[in-house]
Amino acid sequence: MDFDFSDDQLSLRDAVARWVEKAFGFERRHALARAGGASREVYGELAGLGLTGLAVPEAHGGLGFGPVEAMVVMEELGRGLVHAPYVQGALLAPALLAQGPQALQSAWLPRVADGSALVVLAHQERAARWRLNHVRTRARLGADGRAVIDGVKSVVPAADEADAYVVPARISGTDDDEAGIALFLVERQAAQVGAYPTQDGARAGEVRFDGAAATLIDASGHPALEAAVDIAIAAHAAEAVGLMDKLVAITVDYMNTRRQFGVPIASFQALRHRIADVKMQLELARSMSYFATLTLGRERAARRRAISQAKVQLGQSMRFVGQQCIQLHGGIGVTDEYLGSHYFKRLTMLELGFGDTLHHLGEVSARLQDTAGVFA
Amino acid sequence: MDLAFTDDELAFRADIRQWVADQLPADISRKVHAAQRLTRDDMQRWARILGSRGWLGWGWPKAFGGPGWNAVQKHLFEEECALAGAPRVVPFGPIMVAPVIMAFGSPEQQQRFLPGIASGEVWWSQGYSEPGAGSDLAGLKTRADRRGDKYIVNGQKTWTTLGQYGEWIFCLVRTSHEGKPQTGISFLLVDMKSPGISVRPIVLLDGEPEVNEVFFDNVEVPAENLVGEENKGWTYAKHLLSHERTNIADVNRAKRELERLKRVARAEGLWDDIRFRDQMALLEVDIVALEMMVLRVLSAEKSGKQSLDVAGLLKIRGSEIQQRYTELLMLAGGPLSVPFIHEAMEAGWQGDQALGGLWPGGAGHCAPLAANYFNYRKTTIYGGSNEVQRNIVAQTVLGS
Numbered sequence: 001m002d003f004d005f006s007d008d009q010l011s012l013r014d015a016v017a018r019w020v021e022k023a024f025g026f027e028r029r030h031a032l033a034r035a036g037g038a039s040r041e042v043y044g045e046l047a048g049l050g051l052t053g054l055a056v057p058e059a060h061g062g063l064g065f066g067p068v069e070a071m072v073v074m075e076e077l078g079r080g081l082v083h084a085p086y087v088q089g090a091l092l093a094p095a096l097l098a099q100g101p102q103a104l105q106s107a108w109l110p111r112v113a114d115g116s117a118l119v120v121l122a123h124q125e126r127a128a129r130w131r132l133n134h135v136r137t138r139a140r141l142g143a144d145g146r147a148v149i150d151g152v153k154s155v156v157p158a159a160d161e162a163d164a165y166v167v168p169a170r171i172s173g174t175d176d177d178e179a180g181i182a183l184f185l186v187e188r189q190a191a192q193v194g195a196y197p198t199q200d201g202a203r204a205g206e207v208r209f210d211g212a213a214a215t216l217i218d219a220s221g222h223p224a225l226e227a228a229v230d231i232a233i234a235a236h237a238a239e240a241v242g243l244m245d246k247l248v249a250i251t252v253d254y255m256n257t258r259r260q261f262g263v264p265i266a267s268f269q270a271l272r273h274r275i276a277d278v279k280m281q282l283e284l285a286r287s288m289s290y291f292a293t294l295t296l297g298r299e300r301a302a303r304r305r306a307i308s309q310a311k312v313q314l315g316q317s318m319r320f321v322g323q324q325c326i327q328l329h330g331g332i333g334v335t336d337e338y339l340g341s342h343y344f345k346r347l348t349m350l351e352l353g354f355g356d357t358l359h360h361l362g363e364v365s366a367r368l369q370d371t372a373g374v375f376a
Numbered sequence: 377m378d379l380a381f382t383d384d385e386l387a388f389r390a391d392i393r394q395w396v397a398d399q400l401p402a403d404i405s406r407k408v409h410a411a412q413r414l415t416r417d418d419m420q421r422w423a424r425i426l427g428s429r430g431w432l433g434w435g436w437p438k439a440f441g442g443p444g445w446n447a448v449q450k451h452l453f454e455e456e457c458a459l460a461g462a463p464r465v466v467p468f469g470p471i472m473v474a475p476v477i478m479a480f481g482s483p484e485q486q487q488r489f490l491p492g493i494a495s496g497e498v499w500w501s502q503g504y505s506e507p508g509a510g511s512d513l514a515g516l517k518t519r520a521d522r523r524g525d526k527y528i529v530n531g532q533k534t535w536t537t538l539g540q541y542g543e544w545i546f547c548l549v550r551t552s553h554e555g556k557p558q559t560g561i562s563f564l565l566v567d568m569k570s571p572g573i574s575v576r577p578i579v580l581l582d583g584e585p586e587v588n589e590v591f592f593d594n595v596e597v598p599a600e601n602l603v604g605e606e607n608k609g610w611t612y613a614k615h616l617l618s619h620e621r622t623n624i625a626d627v628n629r630a631k632r633e634l635e636r637l638k639r640v641a642r643a644e645g646l647w648d649d650i651r652f653r654d655q656m657a658l659l660e661v662d663i664v665a666l667e668m669m670v671l672r673v674l675s676a677e678k679s680g681k682q683s684l685d686v687a688g689l690l691k692i693r694g695s696e697i698q699q700r701y702t703e704l705l706m707l708a709g710g711p712l713s714v715p716f717i718h719e720a721m722e723a724g725w726q727g728d729q730a731l732g733g734l735w736p737g738g739a740g741h742c743a744p745l746a747a748n749y750f751n752y753r754k755t756t757i758y759g760g761s762n763e764v765q766r767n768i769v770a771q772t773v774l775g776s
Contacts, residue, residue: 001378001379001380001381001382001385001448001671001674001675001678002377002378002675002678002679003377003671003672003675003676004377004675004676004679004681004682005377006377009377068377248773252773252774252775255774256774256775256776264776266774266776267776269767272766272767272770272771272774273763273766273767273770275770275773275774276688276692276765276766276767276769276770276773277766279689279769279770279773280689280692280693280769283669283686283689284665284666284669284693287665287668287669287672288664288665288668290377290379290668290672291379291664291665291668293377294377294378294379295379309660309661309664309665312657312658312661313661313664313665361654361657361658361661362654364657364660364661365650365653365654365656365657368638368653368656368657368660370635370638370639371631371635372631372634372635372660372663372664373631373663373664373667374379374664374667374668374671
């Protein structure tokens, strides 16, 4: 048992933090968000740092790093409120494409690694909410893994900037069957995209496949889809820790400088106890972010339970820390020009990604066993 | 980074598990698993068993006869004891006063007092709080006046847990009124058989005399029982409070009690009640998060590479969780948490035969639930109330 970072991991953290400091200030983020949330340029800069190859095997031109390195990067991207589909392009795409045939991997993974291709997961459907088994999009399989897909995917990240989508589509069964869900790769040109900005200044869209040409990745794709979503939840937990670290830091700074009634507001006990409670939620979240990352390698049932436990903690922490840090700022906290409000909005959107707190509480509840704990 | 324990740590755990399984008396673990009352004899028996193996002072360094375990080994030992249903070790001797005697006591004091603590022979009590000095402990008034080679102690201590069994008591006493309140306090070891000491039990809201008032009326204490220097007692007390930081979270016991909650929920037909089950799931998440926080502290202590300022958080969260499981257990009992049957708290109470066979069959586990809930309101108050802990956390976070 060891929660120290290695020297290499600390160097990686420094490299990302240095880039954030040098190249990604609040002004730039604000401008990108106001312009509609396009992020490919920023994604290209992350590629320039080699970060898009983080999870791609070395054989395909990547770094072949694991979940802890991903966590380190995500914490720093969160701290900097960096605006890029990094989880999608650099963490999920390699995991999903690795399920595909060698030819597909050779064609795509090197481009994923160097950032020249952005591949995103397009899995959400209207009425599915966060159930991964609810898939109405249909695919007809042809020869050589070729297929034709019909359906609509909703709130797809970076939908009009992606080069291709990984699409769960049903090749057999009824709408809620876990069996019969296959994963396909569909290039953007084969789809219709209606894109829009998101609440946290990024970009997403509705993607329609109308007899779209597709390539089979995995004919029984549900386990791989679950595993990818678990990777995303762990990564977002780490991002949230970075976001909360920074948001708490600027809130503490504000409390020590803002004066009312002739004294710094940090001297009021009601506010001191509030920031203590915020610190509590932050440290519980950090603990469960580690837990999520370090349990990604467990077998399916244990992994899913652990990830849901982590998301329940993160969901509660993100909401509490976000809401209270806005409250502690008073009026300035609810303005668009203030940095803190944007951290709050990103934290809020992270709760809605890959299952909210109630959804995952339901998962934990359904998986309750006689014994519990970190090693259960 | 690695979540798993090392092979050595796992082997260590297996050895401890086997030893506890062999040594822990079944009648005691049955009581613990059923949350029934432990007698003085129960607690002493287990303490002596640990003492005979040299493990009652499981946190002690080798130089003082302890096993010299590191933070992780101590945690694993505590976890194995808790999960097996061992009674919580009465902390006042081995966990509280012993480290102070080791750090600040004279060699004579160490030779005189430590063996009796290590073996479990001598029952120690704590004399800190006073009627006028709770969270603001430095306001204590019990005074010790030097007369030749003795101190004459006058005053009153309160909330002395299990003080009715105490043979010795370590006290914070006022030896000077000069300067700040903290600077005039001394750390004194007092034989509770001394003339002038009287102990009066305080019945708590669960109906049990768990704590006591201890009165000192011209009690003569040999000056050689002063630990360290006169007027430095506050420093020693803070040393004591900084000890055993993770143990205070009590996460191992929380895991065991969550298991009991699930057993009671099954027995009372609540397992498939979604609303109740979600509450158990939330508690489970809270416990896993607390355990991860404890493991982070242990890892930091083991490697020495990072310092974590979370001691206050562990106390706050640990105590909140303790209250929450007693609350859910009481709620799980439902209407059968209402009867107040004193004997039901004691071992040997036959739930199925009680009240001439009229007590509902299989519902014996419900009888102690409300009393435990009432009793555990103490956890957010003692050891520095959670509000005082929040002050400490805020001080660290704000730096002001």
